[in-house]
Amino acid sequence: MGTYLSRMAYLLYKRSVSLDYEVRGLINYKLSCCVNALLQSFSATTELLDILNRWHPSDGIDKNNVPLQLKNTLEAMRDKSYPAPHKDFLNCLYRQAIQRFTQQDADEIFHIILSLSKKQIADAALAQEISSLYEIKVETQVGCLNCKFIQRMPNSLFSLPLAICKRENSLESCINSFFQPQMLTDSEVVYCDKCEKKQPSTYVVKLVSLPPILCVHLKRFRNDEGFTRKLYEKVTFPETFSTAIFAAGQSENADCLKANEDYSLYAVVVHMGTITSGHYTAFISSNQGWYYADDSCVQPSTWTDVQGTYGGYHQRYRETAYLLLYRKNCRNSSG
Template identity: 35%
Template sequence: MCDGTARRVRLRPRLRGVAEGLPRLRLREFFCRRAVLFMGQRSGRQERSKKPEMSLSENLTAEEEDNKEENKELKTKDQRLPLVFGVADLKNGAVGLYNMGHTCCLNSLLQVFLMNIHFTGILRRITVPPNASLKRRNVPYQMLLLLEKMQSGKQKAVFPTDLARCLSVHRMDLFMQHDAAQLYLTLWNLVKMQIKDQDLVTKLSDLYTICVQEHLACQICSSETKRNSNMLTLPLPVLDSNSHKLKTLEDCLQCFFRPEELTGHNMCFCEYCEKKTPFLQSMKLVHLPQTLTIHLKRFCFERSASVHKLSHCLPFPEELDFNAVLTEQQSQAHDNEKAAWQYELFAVVTHSGSANFGHYCAYIRSLTECKWYCFNDSTVDQVSWDDVKCTYGHSDLYWGQTAYLLIYMKKHPQ
């Protein structure tokens, strides 16, 4: 059975490779920051070193002075936030993010979020936390500060240090390999959980949430149950029920929405028949959001419980019309809803390597310039659609880039 979750393997960060290219004056600060992040025990900056003979009142005074300075600095940043227009490539060209030790997955997903002007439009309207401690723990606020940092200078890349500290407070392990689909869900849930304005929470859900209707029909008495479910991604299989490789993204969609018979050990208990009976399980599409995320389940569990990566070629279109892919029986939506089911590709998060280790990067189409960029940590290059198509995958290119997450944007939103 296929599963979209790759095993996370703890790897020792290669500090020497990460530190290359840093200015010498900042090298000591870099390693100090890494030590704080790795411990995962402090949510803010490092504590000042204090002499043993300092009295308690002197300690409190020093701490108060620190808080005043930090609040003053944060207040200055808050005053600049209205100048953030909401897309990382608007002012000084696309800006990269330095890898701080196995943070390529985080960097790629942050670029996907921050290059989405619909997402940053919501981010700009959040309520600023009232004090320094809450600001350090608030993920949407730290994402907004990172966006401001990316736009305010002329540097080609910046360190997402403060945001990484913030995520470590929320028990997100750093300096280890993450699965992009899992981390995508974690980041989105943290942002949604920490936005206090319910109107903005609704807008965020409407922007990303997919709604499907699950059907279970007893094959003996024909009784049927229906249930609506919301999901952040469409987890599409890349193999069919007979473990044959699917050839296109449209084939994957058809396989996901194709009814499946539950027999043998998979039979369900029927309340009307009062016993386990064969069931027909099907999924029908109800609603698609403005930003649609598709998760290609490239990581597959074998009978030996080991995980391997499916790297075979799977083309995906630059434009996608769900009305042309799904049948009438595979959707449960009104005509007005279906009229807006035309999409164009916005971003591709790719993975290189095996199921146990590898590297992530993101190909993103700028919504302001309509140009494709490859975000590979601190390196950002303009690319063509032909370059993006090289991420389709290839069975013989074991270490080649393979598309893992596809993010589509509605062409004509309602």
């Protein structure tokens, strides 16, 4: 029953938000599959284009301005008369932030694009709107086991970095692990301001607030002593979830974690292959349903296909979800 109701709420929500655009393919330039997949997710984030469209810089042709080139690209992606709408944006990134002809980490590039957009938009109010759209606010608490003093450090994240701990994982189990307290002892002891010396401590991250667009980063690339490997473990995730799954991680300073707010999945950035020989694609949800974008090739898809990116060692090297983009569902006043 609950599943049926959340599905109904999701369908009603999809009808109320403007997701009515056609997903279009993007040619792969100099191994640009990672940026291509991210552009598909940014294009599906109509809220971002709404912010960028309210910005009218006097110099409309600055080739090195990331938010300007992003805005031009997202507009051009909606017009099929542009054969390569993302070429200027790619060159802009290549000139100042990323290397060509190399394997990229989609989470890293996602952060670079949003950080440079905030920095270069030259409009403090719009920069704040980009932050408010994506930033997850957390509080790191380090508690001294000797005097019980708790040091609190506020922080904000563009994506929620979830470690993959077990052979079989779910989004909820990864979230619970993220907010699990840890003991810092032996070589990890932390300086306590009250005791004025290093003391065994507890370390915990608490959630303060969730943004309208929640990016979840499934940490599939693990660095062990300088050697990076890919984790193929299974991580299941739902098409919609209630914020109740964050209840255990909530800070006592949480300002707006209302019970039973829902989030719906609308884009998945997918990595396939290995760490050295990989490829990025994206699943995008629009009013017409799910689409699969593999560079210039776009085809209709299904939620069952999206579920095929859960991973697992039996399907090693196949597509594995890497970034999950969820949107907070609007509630009307009667809901």
